[in-house]
Amino acid sequence: MRYDKSMKPFIHAVLAGAYIVLVVFVMDAFSAFPPAPHPLLVPIAVLGLFVLSAAVMGFLFLYHPVSLLIEGDRRGALVFFGKTVGVFAALVVVYFTALLILLR
Secondary structure, eight states: OOOOGGGHHHHHHHHHHHHHHHHHHHHHHHTTSOOOSSTTHHHHHHHHHHHHHHHHHHIIIIIHHHHHHHTTOHHHHHHHHHHHHHHHHHHHHHHHHHHHHHHO
């Protein structure tokens, strides 16, 4: 699928939001299981998920802006990063709005 390069920051932000939703659904599915037989397994799994999430988010938010910066396009890097963070912030507002609506 080809898409306009100007859509790339929006796609990255939506992918970041989708990744968070996926992690929440997986965590919810695992909450139905009985507690782990060995108490050390839970912190190991959570720390592994945290590191994986940091890597995925780092890639989605920083890879392309850093690439642009290395190529000498400082303005393009800042615009790309700003658009990605802005769209992601809008998604977070949508998440909180949905939460507030569902809590009523």
